[in-house]
Each structure stands twice: as C-alpha cells, then as structure tokens.
Amino acid sequence: MERKDIIVIGAGVIGLTTAIKLQETGKYNVSILAETFPTDPKSIHYTSHWAGAHHFSHATEEKQKAINKETFNVFWELSSPGSPTESLFLRHIETEYREDVLKADVAKTLETMPEFKYLSDLPFERVKAAYSLRTLTIHPPAYLPYLQSRFIAAGGRTVRGSINHIAQVIEGGTHAFDVSPYAYAGSSLTNNGSKGPLAVIACPGIGARTLGGIMDEKVYPVRGQTLLLKAPWLDYGRVMVEADGTFTYVIPRPGGTVLIGGTGDVNDWYPIPREETSEDILERAFALVPDLADPALRNGKSGLPPVPSHKHGPPPVSEGEGSIPLSTLKANIVEAGCGLRPAREGGVRLEVEWHAASKDKEATRIPVVYNYGHGGFGYIASWGSASYALKLLEDALAQGPQQNSEGQSKSADYSTVDGSIGGN
C-alpha cells in the first residue's frame, strides 16, 4: 500500500501552519508530534505563545520578502471584515519612529504595505524617519487553537511526545509515542510492525538546538520580554527604534489588551520575566504611547503628579495635562512574559536531507524537511514558509534519495541539502 503518513515535529505557529498546508492538499495523512500544544500553559519551551504578534516585515532578501508577502496576503484574507476568522486579528494603523536612517531596501518592503506613508511631522529631533502603514495583529491565544482545530478538521491528528532523536519517528512514525507503557504493558510495547512515515517535517523552533539528529548549533535564543496590559481604548500601534538598537513597541490586540515590549537579548536563556526589565519596558512604552493610560485619568480627573522623567526622552505626542504617573499603568498589567525567539546564524533553515533510522536500516531512508529558525518573524513568515516546505517535500519525493559521490546512499550522519533560503 502506498505510504502517505507524514510526521510534523512541533506545534508552534510554524509546525501548525505547515501541517495544515500538507493536510489540506488531500494527499497525505499528517500527524503533528510535539511536546507542547497551543492550549497548554505558557512556557519557555513554546515561543509562539509570547509573540506580539504583528505583521511588520523588514525583510530585504528576495525569497524572504516573497515568503512574508504570501503570509501577509493570507492574513489579510482571514482578517477581512465579516469573515468567520476576523476576530482572530486586529487591523490597525502602526507608526514606526527611527533614530537611524531607514535603509532604501527596507523602505522598498515597507512601501508595499497598505496605506503606507512617510510622516513629515517628526515628534522630536533625534527621530530621523517616521512612517505609518495599515497592518494587523494576530492574536496568539485565539489564532493558535484556530490553526490546531483547522488541522484536525481537515483530518490531521495530534500526538503528544518528547522526541530525543528524529530516528525515533523515522523508524516507527508516531507509534512509540502513541502507546503508554503503563496502560498497555506487554505486546504493544513492540513496534507491532509499524511502518515509518513517508517523510518528516521538522519545525521544533528553539528545540532544533538540542533535538538529536538535528542539534543545530547555529540556532540560538534571542530572548524577548513583554507585558500584557488592559487598554481597550487603544486602537493603534507604535514602534520606536533607537540609535543604539533599543526597540520599543506597543501592539494592540483584539479583545482590549495591548502587548508592550521589547527586548532582544542574544543567547539569554533565562526562562522567567525579570522585574527590572518589566519596569524599563513600562517606562519606555508609556513614553512612546501616553494613551496607554486610562482616558479617565487623561481627561484630567485624577489630579495626579507629573509623569516622572525618563531616560528615553520626551514622548512623541503631547500628553494633555501631562500629569499621570507610571504607577497608574501597573493596575492594568495582566501578565509579564518572556520567550526565546529561535534565531539562526544564516537565517531560516528551509532544506531537505535524506535520513535513515540508523546505518543498518538504509531501506528506511526518507526526506526530512527542516522549517525552523524564524527568530522574531515566525508569524510574519508562517504561510510562505509552509508553502516553501511543501514544495521542498514534493520535489524531494519526485526526485528520490540523493546519492553521495561514491554512489552510496546516505544515513542520518550525512546530509544532502536540496535548497535553502536566508532569513532577515
């Protein structure tokens, strides 16, 4: 019988989107195998929970630009007014202020966005460029379960498991993870003649650094810390990029909350929010968007003392009475969070290798498609990356296993790279 089983490792935004893309072709039986799923408690092991997530692409490399644009078009369609998925998104105007000069190639990407315009009215002297555009926020707590249920509705299955080495799924598919040694002691612990899958698609995010058979040392974390605040009155987004690289963002979400950040700490694995960082984020975000304060306070009903001075300079817009202390915002904090952006030297890994479960099992060789290393743009690139992974898979299946120079087949220790792209 023709094999159609495909295992997708990972249930973050990349794994879920890729699994949908494969399952919805109608040609494959796709299973997602992952340690963490969208409705699990938030943790450092699952970055997708912590994203903003807005679509704001600064890509300059042609393939990455195309991937991000394809994704934006899918989001735009899903968020169209009246569509059943509209509530997963918030379309809004976002403004970016820069203390450095906007590079021409980045500008070219941004200029393709709806309602893009340069702003001549710069809020203060050190800002060298300002522009606004219409984009959208993707709401992770709603969007990720939507992806999972769309996948299941299309016939996909999900299996929970922690994989030590990709050889475990190359040999027996999800079988080793479907059974419980305690519930089914005895014969079901054998592999029951289970067959390996047709292919594996690896979307483990930061897990690519430690997952056996991949262990990609080019993968490293860029830790991002955030605060989620109640601010149902806020309907615009704002980003500030300072000359020293410090970036601050205020991203409104559907449902009346707003995510503020940001930090980008390279090789910082610390798994919980640091209090001093939260204070700094709150201060920067409030300076950037005084409208974070409750309108009732801004209308001068509070009689509060002036805003404390802050190292990041005066706010870009007038504060009205300018009499609201930072501490009033604290009452609106819902959650502090942090996640590890799965960055990678050389950019995203979108490649195929042919792997066998072990050297004495060459007959089990199958394509393994990698789709990880999306750093701070996993949502922005999700649909385009999934299309690219599908194409890599279908090309690999059509061409068959690659041979090395001696004409011998290759096992997991050796790889053939069939295609790659760089990230931004």
Ligand SMILES: Cc1cc2nc3c(=O)[nH]c(=O)nc-3n(C[C@H](O)[C@H](O)[C@H](O)COP(=O)(O)OP(=O)(O)OC[C@H]3O[C@@H](n4cnc5c(N)ncnc54)[C@H](O)[C@@H]3O)c2cc1C
């Ligand atoms: C603060 C912050 C803000 C961000 N803002 C944005 C934004 O505005 N826009 C944007 O596009 N991106 C944003 N990002 C980046 C985005 O969140 C990531 O690029 C994206 O979530 C990566 O998704 P992923 O599926 O690759 O990884 P993850 O979401 O981490 O998923 C990895 C999956 O692999 C599984 N896995 C890993 N190893 C194993 C194993 N050994 N066995 C079994 N399962 C395994 C995990 O359980 C999980 O299911 C932000 C990130 C942060 C931290």
